[in-house]
Amino acid sequence: MADFLLELLSEEIPARMQANARNELARLFAECTGEAGLKTGAIDVYSTPRRLALIARDVAEGTEAAREELKGPRISAPPQALEGFLRKTGLTKDQLEERDGVYFATIERARRLAGEILANTIRRLVADFPWPKSMRWGSGGLRWVRPLHGIVALLGEGIVPVDIDGVISGATTVGHRFHHPGDITVGGASDYVEKLRACHVIVDQEERERIIREGAEATATEFGLTLLADEGLVVENAGLTEWPVPLIGSFEAEFLDVPREVIVLTMRTNQKYFACANDEGLLAPVFVCVANVAATDDGEAIVEGNRRVLSARLADARFFWEQDVKVPLEEQAKKLSGIVFHEKLGTVAHKIERVAKLARWLVEQGIVKADANQVERAARLAKADLVTGMVGEFPELQGVIGGYLAAAQGEPMAVADAIRDHYKPIGQGDEVPVAPVTVAVALADKMDSLVGFFQFGEKPTGSKDPFALRRAALGILSLIIENQIRVSMRDLITAAAHEGGANAGREVAGFFIERLKIQQREAGVSHDLIDAVVAVETGGDNVRMVRRVQALKDFVETGDGADLLTAYKRAANILKKEKWTGGVLSSPEEQGIPQTGEEDPLVLVDDPIVGEAVAEMASGQSGADLLEEKALISALDAAEPKASAAVEAEDFMAAMAALASLRTPIDEFFNRVTVNDPDPAKRERRLNLLMRFRDSVNRVADFSRIEG
Amino acid sequence: MSASLSFQDLILTLHRYWGERGCVILQPYDMEMGAGTFHPATVLRSLGPDPWRAAYVQPCRRPTDGRYGENPNRLGAYYQYQVVLKPSPDDLQDLYLGSLREIGIDPLKHDIRFVEDDWESPTLGAWGLGWEVWCDGMEVTQFTYFQQVGGFECKPVTGELTYGLERLAMYIQGVDNVFDLRFNDAGVTYGDVFLENEREASEYNFEVANTDRLFQAFREAVAECELCIDRKLPIPAYEQAIRASHVFNTLQARGVISVAERQAYIGRVRDLAKAACGAWLERAA
Numbered sequence: 001m002a003d004f005l006l007e008l009l010s011e012e013i014p015a016r017m018q019a020n021a022r023n024e025l026a027r028l029f030a031e032c033t034g035e036a037g038l039k040t041g042a043i044d045v046y047s048t049p050r051r052l053a054l055i056a057r058d059v060a061e062g063t064e065a066a067r068e069e070l071k072g073p074r075i076s077a078p079p080q081a082l083e084g085f086l087r088k089t090g091l092t093k094d095q096l097e098e099r100d101g102v103y104f105a106t107i108e109r110a111r112r113l114a115g116e117i118l119a120n121t122i123r124r125l126v127a128d129f130p131w132p133k134s135m136r137w138g139s140g141g142l143r144w145v146r147p148l149h150g151i152v153a154l155l156g157e158g159i160v161p162v163d164i165d166g167v168i169s170g171a172t173t174v175g176h177r178f179h180h181p182g183d184i185t186v187g188g189a190s191d192y193v194e195k196l197r198a199c200h201v202i203v204d205q206e207e208r209e210r211i212i213r214e215g216a217e218a219t220a221t222e223f224g225l226t227l228l229a230d231e232g233l234v235v236e237n238a239g240l241t242e243w244p245v246p247l248i249g250s251f252e253a254e255f256l257d258v259p260r261e262v263i264v265l266t267m268r269t270n271q272k273y274f275a276c277a278n279d280e281g282l283l284a285p286v287f288v289c290v291a292n293v294a295a296t297d298d299g300e301a302i303v304e305g306n307r308r309v310l311s312a313r314l315a316d317a318r319f320f321w322e323q324d325v326k327v328p329l330e331e332q333a334k335k336l337s338g339i340v341f342h343e344k345l346g347t348v349a350h351k352i353e354r355v356a357k358l359a360r361w362l363v364e365q366g367i368v369k370a371d372a373n374q375v376e377r378a379a380r381l382a383k384a385d386l387v388t389g390m391v392g393e394f395p396e397l398q399g400v401i402g403g404y405l406a407a408a409q410g411e412p413m414a415v416a417d418a419i420r421d422h423y424k425p426i427g428q429g430d431e432v433p434v435a436p437v438t439v440a441v442a443l444a445d446k447m448d449s450l451v452g453f454f455q456f457g458e459k460p461t462g463s464k465d466p467f468a469l470r471r472a473a474l475g476i477l478s479l480i481i482e483n484q485i486r487v488s489m490r491d492l493i494t495a496a497a498h499e500g501g502a503n504a505g506r507e508v509a510g511f512f513i514e515r516l517k518i519q520q521r522e523a524g525v526s527h528d529l530i531d532a533v534v535a536v537e538t539g540g541d542n543v544r545m546v547r548r549v550q551a552l553k554d555f556v557e558t559g560d561g562a563d564l565l566t567a568y569k570r571a572a573n574i575l576k577k578e579k580w581t582g583g584v585l586s587s588p589e590e591q592g593i594p595q596t597g598e599e600d601p602l603v604l605v606d607d608p609i610v611g612e613a614v615a616e617m618a619s620g621q622s623g624a625d626l627l628e629e630k631a632l633i634s635a636l637d638a639a640e641p642k643a644s645a646a647v648e649a650e651d652f653m654a655a656m657a658a659l660a661s662l663r664t665p666i667d668e669f670f671n672r673v674t675v676n677d678p679d680p681a682k683r684e685r686r687l688n689l690l691m692r693f694r695d696s697v698n699r700v701a702d703f704s705r706i707e708g
Numbered sequence: 709m710s711a712s713l714s715f716q717d718l719i720l721t722l723h724r725y726w727g728e729r730g731c732v733i734l735q736p737y738d739m740e741m742g743a744g745t746f747h748p749a750t751v752l753r754s755l756g757p758d759p760w761r762a763a764y765v766q767p768c769r770r771p772t773d774g775r776y777g778e779n780p781n782r783l784g785a786y787y788q789y790q791v792v793l794k795p796s797p798d799d800l801q802d803l804y805l806g807s808l809r810e811i812g813i814d815p816l817k818h819d820i821r822f823v824e825d826d827w828e829s830p831t832l833g834a835w836g837l838g839w840e841v842w843c844d845g846m847e848v849t850q851f852t853y854f855q856q857v858g859g860f861e862c863k864p865v866t867g868e869l870t871y872g873l874e875r876l877a878m879y880i881q882g883v884d885n886v887f888d889l890r891f892n893d894a895g896v897t898y899g900d901v902f903l904e905n906e907r908e909a910s911e912y913n914f915e916v917a918n919t920d921r922l923f924q925a926f927r928e929a930v931a932e933c934e935l936c937i938d939r940k941l942p943i944p945a946y947e948q949a950i951r952a953s954h955v956f957n958t959l960q961a962r963g964v965i966s967v968a969e970r971q972a973y974i975g976r977v978r979d980l981a982k983a984a985c986g987a988w989l990e991r992a993a
Binding site: 011012014015016049133135136137138139145146147149177178179240241271273289291292293295296297301302304305306308309310311312315316319 | 779780781795796797798801805814815816817818819820821822823824826836837838839843844845846853855863864865867879884
């Protein structure tokens with residue numbers, strides 16, 4: 001057994017591709033050796049800008065000779081099955097054995113040495129490597145992410161010979177491009193990492209990441225500052241350096257007039273610098289860059305060069321900022337009529353018009369408690385920054401720039417904040433706005449897009465959701481639930497409808513219920529509990545729904561709840577088995593009345609004729625002769641008004657508690673009472689009583705939908 | 709820093725360096741173009757099987773980038789130093805780094821890095837993979853391995869180096885304003901030579917250029933290009949594509965091309981460039 005070292009030396013691999021490349025290297029290596037039957041121990045993978053490396057421990061000396069019998073298709077199977085089997089085994093039909101109506105193949109595997117298998121593995125790795133983008137170079141036909149220059153392949157101390165389009169494996173590689181430009185000879189897996197370290201290459205990306213993370217922090221601390229941690233930058237810089245050296249420099253404090261986000265973004269995106277804050281949390285006029293060299297002047301020239309580049313960039317940013325501040329957002333907003341939002345939904349100006357109206361409606365209906373004029377103002381200015389130079393340069397700062405400009409131009413803070421935050425929440429885990437003006441604009445903006453796209457046939461399908469409507473719906477639900485906004489989704493959807501679009505109310509409502517299930521699943525609520533509540537909650541008030549679901553979840557997790565659910569199922573099963581619909585009435589299904597979702601089943605009870613009949617029949621009082629029957633009846637008599645009052649008052653815990661009081665009587669009833677009594681009158685009475693029990697429970701939540 | 713190279717010595721140094729490495733040293737192409745890549749010595753020569761090495765300075769005109777000479781970092785016309793080596797040699801990176809040493813950049817004192825930057829020219833139907841080369845955080849060179857030009861595979865592959873001469877000179881000379889660059893060592897600055905050009909060209913490109921005549925010029929270039937294609941004259945055809953491309957750039961600076969139209973114009977120029985490249989390959993075959 002020996003350790004195997006593989007290094008693929010190339011020109012600079014893009015930083016963003018390295019993590020995935022390491023995973024693929026390990027995966028492909030394990031796959032190739034696995035298929036060949038070569039056993040190896042632990043596999044470590046490394047990457048630097050110029051190399052991908054792998055060390056496999058304890059590689060077996062080779063594979064043993066083996067015979068293996070493979071079972072094929074039945075002789076009677078269609079010919080394609082046989083063809084596939086022959087392809088897979090590489091045999092011909094006359095080499096197969098026929099036994100008991102089935103084909104069998106015997107595969108002979110010769111003993112193979114590890115070196116041979118590894119050489120094949122390297123060839124396959126290079127040929128099949130799934131780079132996101134690969135290229136050719138020179139006159140060759142080989143493809144790699146950038147030109148491939150060398151292969152180190154050592155099993156123990158011996159070279160695994162392989163020649164890939166003129167790139168020949170060996171034991172030599174190169175050190176750091178500038179510190180150690182010459183060849184270095186590697187002894188094997190055991191000295192690879194240390195030998196390269198001696199030549200200014202830290203092979204292990206995690207070690208480089210640590211050097212950057214800790215070094216950048218230390219240099220900031222030295223100046224009494226706090227580094228703004230940015231793990232993405234740490235990884236990216238580790239992918240750009242073989243010998244990382246964090247260096248700190250400063251820029252002119254006058255640039256701090258530019259919005260903080262712009263400075264941080266310029267530093268991060270364009271220059272890959274870290275930013276720092278002072279002890280008041282304000283941005284400090286410094287940057288931390290990561291050089292790939294231990295410079296002879298300790299980095300003085302590098303810091304000065306980087307400072308000048310950053311100054312030029314910030315000067316550009318400041319130019320845009322100063323231009324933008326001069327133009328009132330109101331003026332900028334006029335240009336939005338020239339920007340198409342979506343061909344079917346009109347321009348951004350059209351959208352603004354609708355959003356302003358909807359946001360104002362939210363306030364005027366008392367759904368969101370905010371200043372209606374501020375809300376409308378914020379809505380009308382919310383998208384104006386899209387035409388500013390700043391957002392042109394930094395599209396990811398949409399909203400943020402508008403917020404700064406609004407504040408600088410004297411808009412009230414509530415308006416400026418609403419402009420800044422109205423895109424939120426973006427995705428789960430993002431902060432959900434709570435400021436009322438912001439909530440109104442954010443809600444209106446998302447509702448307008450969601451309903452509009454549905455109306456014009458642009459709803460998400462399968463994995464395609466080009467307008468991020470699923471995210472919009474989750475954002476709407478988060479805004480509603482976090483802020484306890486009491487609104488019927490039906491009204492909200494109607495208010496958001498675009499003129500001239502199709503009626504998509506039902507589809508959108510269903511979409512929200514699906515999203516709610518997904519959102520609640522994250523909170524540990526299973527979908528059947530939501531179905532059970534949706535069946536009895538038809539107004540589409542999400543706040544109410546979530547409270548009811550939560551109470552139901554808590555209840556079914558208690559002993560009372562679980563037992564009641566069992567009893568409920570038993571009652572429902574008996575009624576179903578007996579096809580019992582109450583003697584007087586046919587079942588709601590038979591009457592063509594939708595039971596759930598669309599309409600509240602309770603309307604049945606509100607109907608003057610039907611209601612009375614139900615009441616008379618369901619009371620089942622007359623002639624109850626057994627104690628347990630009487631006990632259940634009085635329990636129902638007591639629980640029903642309590643439950644409905646509690647539901648009315650939205651005290652769902654109390655409603656559940658009322659149901660809990662039925663647990664003992666129903667259990668006793670099942671223990672002692674024979675429902676299918678030979679006496680038809682008794683049977684009818686008891687079935688009616690069970691029906692009453694079922695329906696009482698159903699009024700709190702449709703227990704038939706609960707699984708388990 | 710007076711020991712650093714003047715703008716013209718920077719060019720002369722690069723000429724000598726690349727000349728010694730087998731490049732033919734060409735003069736700028738006598739047409740207006742947006743980038744050194746447009747030069748036929750790059751576009752046409754990167755197609756077909758024949759080896760080729762060339763280096764040249766190319767004046768580049770980017771009408772929309774003009775700032776009336778008021779911005780210390782932006783110019784509507786500037787210079788690129790372009791090197792093409794076909795097939796790309798295995799030591800292309802080392803050759804390039806050698807050129808940096810030659811112009812006074814010590815890689816043990818400065819931070820030289822190859823940062824991913826894939827190159828694509830929609831108007832030329834061309835793309836390649838490579839990097840922007842950073843020196844202390846500043847992009848000084850675009851380094852590309854051409855994969856396709858004019859929609860045709862590059863076989864063998866051409867390696868292209870494009871140095872931004874003004875930026876590089878600003879860096880070497882330690883100057884913060886492009887117009888302060890020492891053009892030579894006899895007291896002439898970049899501003900002495902070009903500031904007035906920037907002012908007048910900006911005014912012309914943004915305010916004066918007659919757009920009717922420009923649209924007419926675009927149509928004429930298209931027609932001439934098609935005529936040359938018919939007559940199997942790829943080089944004059946390609947020159948007309950260059951002309952159409954520059955007219956389009958000026959129209960953009962005048963702000964008369966809408967976003968929707970923009971794509972159509974780019975597509976039109978690309979079709980011309982592709983047709984010229986196709987004719988070039990056919991003739992060479």
